[in-house]
Amino acid sequence: MNRAQMSSQERELRSKLNRIIASGEMVRGDLAIIYKKCTTADCGCHKGEQKHPSLYLRVGSGKGRKQYYIPKSRQEEAYQWLARYREAKEILKELSDIYIAKLREG
Numbered sequence: 263m264n265r266a267q268m269s270s271q272e273r274e275l276r277s278k279l280n281r282i283i284a285s286g287e288m289v290r291g292d293l294a295i296i297y298k299k300c301t302t303a304d305c306g307c308h309k310g311e312q313k314h315p316s317l318y319l320r321v322g323s324g325k326g327r328k329q330y331y332i333p334k335s336r337q338e339e340a341y342q343w344l345a346r347y348r349e350a351k352e353i354l355k356e357l358s359d360i361y362i363a364k365l366r367e368g
Contacts, residue, residue: 272360279353288347291321293332293340319344 265273282288297313299305307313317332319340332340 269360272357275353275357275360279350279357282346282350282353286346287339287343288350289319289340289343290347290351291319291344293344294318294320294329296329 268276294317295315296318297315299307300314302308317334317337317340318329319332320327320329
């Protein structure tokens with residue numbers, strides 16, 4: 263289908279999706295802060311004090327859920343990539359709704 267045959271809403275959504283894709287990486291899943299003990303034996307976290315926060319990307323798969331540690335140096339990127347994915351996913355949902363309506367028109 264060429265752009266002339268698309269509604270203005272469809273053209274706008276597709277353009278927005280293309281901009282999101284072109285703007286950088288995306289990742290699906292969710293981010294979770296998990297508190298764990300460190301490897302330093304004399305740290306307070308081994309003596310009942312608060313454990314250290316770590317950020318993990320959790321991704322569902324056919325066999326359950328996998329977790330991937332995100333280093334502190336990459337945490338801001340992880341949040342941005344996830345937000346980009348969610349925005350693209352929402353636009354795809356809207357486009358799908360448009361296409362379902364077209365299919366039902368006959």
